[in-house]
Amino acid sequence: MAQRSYRTAIVGTGGIAGAHARAVRDSGRGRLVAAVDVDTDRARAFAAEWDVPRVSASLSEVLRAEDLDLVHVCTPPGTHAGLAGQCLAAGVTALVEKPPVVSLAELDGLVDAERGSGASVATVFQQRFGPGAGRLRRMAAAGDLGRPLVATCLTQWYRDDAYFAVPWRGSWRSEGGGPTMGHGIHQFDLLLSVLGPWREVTAVAARQARRVDTEDVSMALVTFENGAVATVVNSVLSPRQVTALRFDYEHATVELEHLYSYTDADWRVTPAPGHEAVAARWAAAPVPGGSGHSGQLAAVYRALDDGEPPPVTLAGTRPTVEFVAALYASAFTGERVRAGAVPPAFAARMDGTGPPWR
Structure with missing residues (x-):
């Protein structure tokens, strides 16, 4: 039986985004449909390299326009909590690079937001x-x-x-x-x-x-x-x-x-x-x-297949x-x-x- 393919966006197209894009491509289970970056020139170059059809400077715009299953958050740490919150409000699961937040209070705020959403936040702890x-x-x-x-x-x-x-x-x-x-x-x-x-x-x-x-x-x-x-x-x-x-x-x-x-x-x-x-x-x-992003992403897909929160959950991150x-x-x-x-x-x-x- 064919496995489900997950429609995916990457927000933040700097250095670490390439590791995420490679893991999505190599998995055969994700389809990159959008690249988001406040630097749209960088986003366009990233989209051209990884064959991504949509480029935007706004995650909220992409969340409205695309039927997404998963968003990889690869921006500077101070923006992580706000972007993950946008995903939760839209009912889309977020996979957030480390550190997922810049304070314990921010993490607890995401826990509260997650309770009111049908989606989850997972932290990239691929080791x-x-x-x-x-x-x-x-x-x-x-x-x-x-x-x-x-x-x-x-x-x-x-x-x-x-x-x-x-x-x-x-x-x-x-x-x-x-x-x-x-x-x-x-x-x-x-x-x-x-x-x-x-x-x-x-x-x-x-x-x-x-x-x-x-x-x-x-x-x-x-x-x-x-x-x-x-x-x-x-x-x-x-x-x-x-x-x-x-x-x-x-x-x-x-x-x-x-x-x-x-x-x-x-x-x-x-x-x-x-x-x-x-x-x-x-x-x-x-x-x-190896211990790159592919191992954790495979576990994320398995959890999504089963309707479970993907690893590493906010509870596991705290x-x-x-x-x-x-x-x-x-x-x-x-x-x-x-x-x-x-x-x-x-x-x-x-x-x-x-x-x-x-």
């Missing part, structure tokens, strides 16, 4: 869907790895001053934060998806070298409800770039090292003495492909956004912050009462 991630979660849930004990999550990237010359970058209002919000979020979202609910955060954040309003590096110590402890580092100051996650369980260490996208080959399992079978179980079911708010609150107040107890100022804005360098 959750890459090869190895699902296997790690399954083996951990089955008890194959024993108790989680220690973890590290490193996003040590390099972005120079020219990168931040783009007007919306490095601003609390338009980006919601620095590398914590815009770079490390994919990696610690994967960490949280593996280790489960976090309990408490103690953090520091600093503006060391870049001429921006936000931090350019942050570090956090995290405790989890299951007793695990973790370190999270987010940096745009690191000339030797690396993305690395390490999970130390009772029975094995599971490691992932890559830069922007991973495959099965980027994972390594080191069993504890007496638990050599763990490595064999890990290697028994290799998964092809722990990650709350973690960001808690990290900034701890860094700027010097206090530990528990889950469910983010100070109101930091729920309203990620910089809360203000960074010490302001």
Whole structure:
């Protein structure tokens, strides 16, 4: 039986939009019918490259004119919540690039809007869907790895001053934060998806070298409800770039090292003495492909087929956004912050009462 094809628009035709268009094309399940950008020349060039029939500067115009099933929101972060809200009001599901919002209050506002709509908002957290991630979660849930004990999550990237010359970058209002919000979020979202609910955060954040309003590096110590402890580092100051996650369980260490996208080959399992079978179980079911947008988009289509909210839902996104708010609150107040107890100022804005360098 033929699978349904989903009529799709992309709003925001900058760099990341190409990854979305490629995932739609390669899926064979989506049809790009509109490209939306306030820069219509850029939108026309994008439409020509990806064979998109309609170009517009207005998402609301496209929502009125087209019978859409899905909108990919690929604009700067400060616009995400408003555009996702437009989609919900029109009854169209939105797939929103990270970070989905620039504050915890914005996310909760979308939750309220979603309740009054027949549509959903999903966040692009594609690292959750890459090869190895699902296997790690399954083996951990089955008890194959024993108790989680220690973890590290490193996003040590390099972005120079020219990168931040783009007007919306490095601003609390338009980006919601620095590398914590815009770079490390994919990696610690994967960490949280593996280790489960976090309990408490103690953090520091600093503006060391870049001429921006936000931090350019942050570090956090995290405790989890299951007793695990973790370190999270987010940096745009690191000339030797690396993305690395390490999970130390009772029975094995599971490691992932890559830069922007991973495959099965980027994972390594080191069993504890007496638990050599763990490595064999890990290697028994290799998964092809990488951790790009295609894996999550396939899951989105399956959910739409079944009439279900697509992953990652706002409920599934909230722990990650709350973690960001808690990290900034701890860094700027010097206090530990528990889950469910983010100070109101930091729920309203990620910089809360203000960074010490302001």
